[in-house]
Amino acid sequence: MKTHKLFENKSHTWLMFGRDDEKPNEIIDTNQYIVITHKNALLMDPGGIELFSSMLAAVIKQLPADKITHLFASHQDPDIISSLGLWDQALPSATLHSPWIWESFIRHFGMHNISYSAIPDEGSTLKIDQVSLDFIPAHYLHSSGNFNVYDAEAKILMSGDIGAALESVEAPLFVEDFDEHIAKMKMFHQRWMPSNEAKNYWVRRVRKLDIDMMCPQHGRIFKGDDVKRFLDWFEALEVGIISKAAADV
Amino acid sequence: MTELSNNYFVCVAEIAAKLDQATRIAQQLSLTASNARAVALRAGERAAGFRPLTDFIDRLAEITIKSSRSINLLAATLSQTSADKVRADSAIEHFNIVFIKAKDSQFIGSLDEVYLRCQTKQQQLEKSYKRQIDRLSDELIMLSNELRNAVILATLSRVEASQAGIEYQDALINVANNVEGAASKIKEHINYSQQMVSTLEEY
Ligand SMILES: [Fe+2]
Numbered sequence: 001m002k003t004h005k006l007f008e009n010k011s012h013t014w015l016m017f018g019r020d021d022e023k024p025n026e027i028i029d030t031n032q033y034i035v036i037t038h039k040n041a042l043l044m045d046p047g048g049i050e051l052f053s054s055m056l057a058a059v060i061k062q063l064p065a066d067k068i069t070h071l072f073a074s075h076q077d078p079d080i081i082s083s084l085g086l087w088d089q090a091l092p093s094a095t096l097h098s099p100w101i102w103e104s105f106i107r108h109f110g111m112h113n114i115s116y117s118a119i120p121d122e123g124s125t126l127k128i129d130q131v132s133l134d135f136i137p138a139h140y141l142h143s144s145g146n147f148n149v150y151d152a153e154a155k156i157l158m159s160g161d162i163g164a165a166l167e168s169v170e171a172p173l174f175v176e177d178f179d180e181h182i183a184k185m186k187m188f189h190q191r192w193m194p195s196n197e198a199k200n201y202w203v204r205r206v207r208k209l210d211i212d213m214m215c216p217q218h219g220r221i222f223k224g225d226d227v228k229r230f231l232d233w234f235e236a237l238e239v240g241i242i243s244k245a246a247a248d249v
Numbered sequence: 250m251t252e253l254s255n256n257y258f259v260c261v262a263e264i265a266a267k268l269d270q271a272t273r274i275a276q277q278l279s280l281t282a283s284n285a286r287a288v289a290l291r292a293g294e295r296a297a298g299f300r301p302l303t304d305f306i307d308r309l310a311e312i313t314i315k316s317s318r319s320i321n322l323l324a325a326t327l328s329q330t331s332a333d334k335v336r337a338d339s340a341i342e343h344f345n346i347v348f349i350k351a352k353d354s355q356f357i358g359s360l361d362e363v364y365l366r367c368q369t370k371q372q373q374l375e376k377s378y379k380r381q382i383d384r385l386s387d388e389l390i391m392l393s394n395e396l397r398n399a400v401i402l403a404t405l406s407r408v409e410a411s412q413a414g415i416e417y418q419d420a421l422i423n424v425a426n427n428v429e430g431a432a433s434k435i436k437e438h439i440n441y442s443q444q445m446v447s448t449l450e451e452y
């Protein structure tokens with residue numbers, strides 16, 4: 001598991017964990033992110049049960065475990081949060097922030113110590129130490145209850161499955177050639193995202209944010225102008241196409 | 250470890266299933282008792298000796314049903330303990346890997362408390378697991394002893410049946426056979442469950 005520093009200022013630091021070369025091949029590679037403030041930390045989309053040990057080992061190299069007081073799960077998928085039962089043992093007094101609609105589902109992963117903080121549909125803001133992080137609604141992209149995390153100070157948008165690309169563990173961390181990158185994202189977005197309407201709402205909303213880096217849960221990070229390129233490309237993309245294709249057979 | 254864990258889940262589930270079958274047979278036994286009572290009543294004075302026997306059959310059925318129910322409950326608790334134990338074992342295993350992977354990290358000590366807590370929990374679960382298995386084992390022995398009476402009961406029933414007169418003899422002998430058959434079937438399930446328990450004791 002590699003660790004990469006994305007941002008740092010006086011109040012907080014963003015780290016990315018990923019490109020785990022020890023993970024079994026059949027498991028999709030995931031990016032985990034953490035925001036470390038003075039006394040606390042928020043771990044975002046902590047990942048699947050299969051990479052828990054690698055993740056915790058990577059985290060413990062950066063900060064003491066008990067400094068992680070908050071967890072965030074953008075949605076209910078196993079690659080996002082199936083490790084919860086183990087984090088529940090490791091961080092018994094932490095709080096998990098996740099969409100309200102998934103609470104009774106996510107608890108199936110085993111949650112006896114951690115407390116659940118349900119994010120309402122319209123989103124909310126989490127303040128840890130001096131840092132404000134916004135949970136931006138991204139419903140139906142792809143999950144029917146889904147949020148991004150936006151940090152206005154760092155100008156970082158953690159976009160979950162939006163912007164995801166299927167790549168090998170050797171892939172660079174950042175998008176280098178946007179046009180070339182499209183091939184690795186297109187199928188994922190068309191197949192996993194169900195709603196053009198939801199997608200366009202999101203694009204409109206996110207265009208208003210000041211973003212330097214858009215960080216998806218799979219694949220590469222979009223930087224600078226590539227963020228705008230992504231929004232343009234995504235807006236023009238027709239998603240949810242499988243229902244039509246399957247009906248035409 | 251995982252394979253063993255899976256096995257003990259299966260063992261516990263099998264015990265519960267066997268006891269469920271035993272309960273159903275005991276319920277039939279209870280039917281047999283009320284049949285016997287009806288026959289003995291019709292046979293009148295000649296089957297007077299048979300009447301107390303029907304009460305015994307009833308009691309045997311009742312004990313089997315009650316005991317099966319409590320064994321079933323024990324099996325369910327045991328299954329929950331096993332699940333918690335698997336979870337605790339798995340957490341310990343994962344932490345062990347972290348201790349190897351991040352052994353040089355300056356923050357590795359921050360896991361000590363968590364690790365200790367998990368270990369304590371694991372030991373507690375181990376203890377309750379053992380205790381629950383002991384109780385299950387005792388309960389099975391008790392039920393098994395109780396069933397020994399069934400053989401005596403069947404023999405006595407046959408003796409009484411022969412005195413009830415030709416008209417009712419067959420029906421009453423049939424009752425005796427039913428009691429014996431039911432008891433031996435229940436006994437089979439108990440034996441199997443006892444084998445399962447001894448497998449569980451090895452973990
Ligand atoms: Fe997902």
Ligand SMILES: [Fe+2]
Nearest residue numbers: 077079161217
């Ligand atoms: Fe994902």
